[in-house]
């Protein structure tokens with residue numbers, strides 16, 4: 145079993161640390177935020193990720209997983225060093241590598257024996273090659289390090305399962321030397337290896353997120369046409385998805401894609417193209433479609449209420465998708481903000497988060513949020529909403545109308561209760 149250091153205790157760092165510890169490795173997870181480290185040390189996970197807390201507690205107890213702010217000690221005792229810090233976008237949309245660079249600057253002087261530096265963070269094509277050059281320039285002995293680009297493909301909400309059962313393990317490397325280490329590390333996972341260059345691995349990660357975003361934008365563009373042609377978009381998605389060359393996943397029309405990665409990675413990839421003087425037409429179109437969706441739904445609300453000013457509208461869902469507490473780049477919150485701009489009296493309920501937004505009343509009880517409401521908008525497809533008591537919804541609202549921006553409800557169920565249903569091209 146191997147000694148592993150994971151730098152960054154976010155979704156990726158925590159899942160990586162916990163899963164590796166669960167399969168017998170000795171993992172030290174480092175974060176710079178002391179409170180977070182203390183909390184994690186007590187077995188409390190600051191993010192909502194199903195199954196993570198239980199697995200983490202088990203591994204702390206068995207002694208396979210520890211948390212610290214002391215990078216030096218963690219690096220010294222480990223052969224494999226994962227970098228899993230955030231790589232957000234800056235104001236211009238390109239990747240802000242500040243955290244990544246801080247970490248590598250801190251790690252370089254600590255290397256005095258062979259280590260494999262494994263980049264899990266999503267970084268622009270060419271970053272790991274530059275990192276290799278940086279190690280060489282700073283005089284780290286060639287026999288003391290290898291750089292591996294090992295991007296992560298997990299989804300929030302199903303992180304553990306995705307890490308245990310990936311469809312592939314991508315390993316970008318300049319040398320053969322680190323490959324046996326990586327294979328030993330992941331020996332509990334059955335998945336094909338894609339061994340490629342450092343930049344190849346980086347590009348696979350961006351291409352993957354970009355393609356997922358394209359699928360979502362493609363179906364959302366079709367949904368606009370379907371809506372005006374009285375075509376049910378779920379039939380179209382099902383029909384085209386049966387062709388194995390297309391496939392069903394990521395053809396759910398709705399409010400569009402959000403989250404901490406798809407929007408930022410598309411924007412980053414667009415910048416990477418532009419710096420090479422290539423216009424990324426498809427990427428730009430996918431983003432344009434995604435950015436156009438909120439106004440489509442505002443129009444739909446106006447069909448129901450004519451004017452949104454001073455109308456009491458309730459939005460159910462704030463997170464960017466169900467089963468997470470992440471609201472980064474949430475389309476639901478963009479919709480809420482737009483409703484405030486339109487002068488509506490906005491009420492918000494989410495099972496996991498209670499964000500504070502100027503001009504919005506946030507509720508902690510589902511049915512309180514729709515009291516005297518004139519329109520209920522489903523912005524995130526939490527199962528709690530799908531299973532709502534529609535008779536109670538009908539009694540509590542002033543105007544019985546639901547706009548299902550995720551096509552997650554059964555129209556006939558609502559109609560049976562005398563509630564007007566509008567969905568996404570249905």
Ligand SMILES: NC(=O)C1=CN([C@@H]2O[C@H](COP(=O)(O)OP(=O)(O)OC[C@H]3O[C@@H](n4cnc5c(N)ncnc54)[C@H](O)[C@@H]3O)[C@@H](O)[C@H]2O)C=CC1
Nearest residue numbers: 152153154155156175176228229230231243265266296300
């Ligand atoms: N969130 C996700 O589902 C996925 C994220 N990724 C990529 O993985 C990377 C990490 O993403 P998240 O886990 O969401 O990030 P996050 O932002 O949730 O967490 C990053 C952590 O790194 C810590 N950190 C920053 N600088 C540090 C330093 N110098 N020393 C120690 N700790 C430091 C922060 O305190 C924070 O706890 C990103 O590049 C992201 O694009 C890839 C696949 C899935």
Ligand SMILES: O=C(O)[C@H]1O[C@H](OP(=O)(O)OP(=O)(O)OC[C@H]2O[C@@H](n3ccc(=O)[nH]c3=O)[C@H](O)[C@@H]2O)[C@H](O)[C@@H](O)[C@@H]1O
Nearest residue numbers: 296297298299300360394395396400401402403405464465
């Ligand atoms: O790089 C990352 O961080 C990760 O980004 C996404 O994972 P995640 O952000 O957790 O969320 P997804 O499940 O991909 O959903 C993204 C967004 O697309 C939307 N979506 C998804 C599917 C669909 O059919 N329609 C649709 O609108 C979701 O509502 C959500 O807002 C990718 O799916 C992961 O493979 C990747 O590792």
